[in-house]
Amino acid sequence: MIKMYAEGEVGKHHIEGMLKEMKQVHEHYPANGRVVLHLDMNAFYCSVHEAEEPDVYRGKPTAVAGSVELRKGIIVTCSYAARSRGVKTGMTVREGLRLCPELILISPDFDLYRKYSRGFMSIARQYTPLVEPVSIDECYLDITGSKVFGTPLEIASAIQSRIRSEWSLPCSVGIAPNKLLAKMASDIKKPNGLSILRIRDVPSVLWDKPSETLFGIGNKTAEKLRRLNLYTIGQVATANEGLLINQFGVMGAWLKQAANGLDDSPVNPDRERNKSIGHTTTLPHDVRKRDDVRRVLLNLADQTCRRMRRQQLVTATVQITIRTPDMKTITRSTTLTTPTESTDEVYREACQLFDRHWKEEKPIRLLGVTLQNLTSRREAAIQLDLFGYKEQPKKAALTKTMDELRNKFGESAVLTAGMLGEDPSTLIRNRKIRGTSLQLDEGLLYIEE
Numbered sequence: 001m002i003k004m005y006a007e008g009e010v011g012k013h014h015i016e017g018m019l020k021e022m023k024q025v026h027e028h029y030p031a032n033g034r035v036v037l038h039l040d041m042n043a044f045y046c047s048v049h050e051a052e053e054p055d056v057y058r059g060k061p062t063a064v065a066g067s068v069e070l071r072k073g074i075i076v077t078c079s080y081a082a083r084s085r086g087v088k089t090g091m092t093v094r095e096g097l098r099l100c101p102e103l104i105l106i107s108p109d110f111d112l113y114r115k116y117s118r119g120f121m122s123i124a125r126q127y128t129p130l131v132e133p134v135s136i137d138e139c140y141l142d143i144t145g146s147k148v149f150g151t152p153l154e155i156a157s158a159i160q161s162r163i164r165s166e167w168s169l170p171c172s173v174g175i176a177p178n179k180l181l182a183k184m185a186s187d188i189k190k191p192n193g194l195s196i197l198r199i200r201d202v203p204s205v206l207w208d209k210p211s212e213t214l215f216g217i218g219n220k221t222a223e224k225l226r227r228l229n230l231y232t233i234g235q236v237a238t239a240n241e242g243l244l245i246n247q248f249g250v251m252g253a254w255l256k257q258a259a260n261g262l263d264d265s266p267v268n269p270d271r272e273r274n275k276s277i278g279h280t281t282t283l284p285h286d287v288r289k290r291d292d293v294r295r296v297l298l299n300l301a302d303q304t305c306r307r308m309r310r311q312q313l314v315t316a317t318v319q320i321t322i323r324t325p326d327m328k329t330i331t332r333s334t335t336l337t338t339p340t341e342s343t344d345e346v347y348r349e350a351c352q353l354f355d356r357h358w359k360e361e362k363p364i365r366l367l368g369v370t371l372q373n374l375t376s377r378r379e380a381a382i383q384l385d386l387f388g389y390k391e392q393p394k395k396a397a398l399t400k401t402m403d404e405l406r407n408k409f410g411e412s413a414v415l416t417a418g419m420l421g422e423d424p425s426t427l428i429r430n431r432k433i434r435g436t437s438l439q440l441d442e443g444l445l446y447i448e449e
Contacts, residue, residue: 207234
């Protein structure tokens with residue numbers, strides 16, 4: 001009896017201790033609302049190479065760039081050792097080498113990056129099923145229901161420590177009540193930062209920062225805000241909402257909310273980028289002439305690339321679909337040496353595929369262009385050659401301007417002569433006529449807006 005009583009006392013104290021500990025953990029979570037983490041890998045591509053070959057790259061100035069042997073192109077990302085020497089993402093390799101002659105150039109290896117991405121994402125999913133990948137090197141986690149693993153700070157610290165020990169990757173983690181502030185928090189300290197940002201901290205931490213540092217505000221929006229004498233996040237937060245709505249439309253209300261640290265968007269574990277983007281068009285009569293085919297392919301390339309750029313994606317594979325009057329369908333594709341977002345490049349590849357694989361004057365009933373192997377623009381090593389790197393930004397700026405004009409005034413606001421015609425391919429610029437559909441064709445998914 002005495003022994004049993006003693007064990008009962010020990011069990012009682014143990015349970016009381018557990019309950020007290022659980023209560024303390026619960027106090028770190030809101031009664032209503034969320035707790036969100038943002039994981040952001042630091043200098044991800046360079047860190048992956050360092051993890052693979054620490055003896056070669058650890059602590060050294062490195063940069064991932066294409067055409068390493070010829071010393072041309074642009075820097076996709078660089079290590080913190082390189083950044084300390086003035087090297088920056090987006091500058092030419094030649095300029096990077098001028099600033100840091102000992103800079104080690106590494107060719108991109110996206111299979112390797114995907115392996116490490118799956119690795120750190122797997123660790124994140126062990127703490128919550130609510131993990132939303134944003135890109136190859138970052139994700140959001142909703143840990144509101146993960147109290148069994150400890151306080152938010154303990155969970156964030158454990159994930160960061162495991163990623164470092166199991167994958168040798170540095171990462172910064174932001175902890176906040178919503179996605180917006182979690183993202184802002186992860187940017188506060190890099191590399192290997194761990195930061196908490198509450199709504200009540202927003203005035204003291206963010207309001208004195210320039211408006212363009214608020215996640216979601218681009219340079220053009222910031223420029224327009226400055227014309228309204230709104231230079232800081234705090235000034236946007238306290239601005240008249242009516243003024244913002246008048247100047248920015250619906251986005252004006254969002255600007256004021258975001259500047260005050262408010263964001264109700266959920267962490268979406270089902271979010272996934274389109275695996276392909278494509279358009280097909282059935283022709284009212286059989287097409288035989290190459291000029292007619294090229295006009296159709298140009299319109300198809302134009303709209304698929306428009307939709308791809310809206311999602312800030314680039315493509316590595318161009319595919320064409322051809323169907324004859326007897327309903328025989330063939331597809332042919334080509335993989336590009338570097339990813340692209342250019343309508344001109346997609347159109348050129350589509351025409352070359354057609355010329356290689358189709359006999360002259362053979363009738364065609366349907367044509368399609370599909371973009372595959374899509375990746376985020378910021379992930380892709382869009383390589384500029386030695387003679388083209390000066391012209392590429394001009395082309396990108398022109399494309400962006402044309403996209404903005406068409407966004408504002410309609411798809412037919414800016415067209416090339418080759419896009420004009422009377423066949424249905426000219427109608428895919430009109431969403432109302434085109435409609436919304438998902439067409440499953442010969443095992444291929446064409447996603448129509």
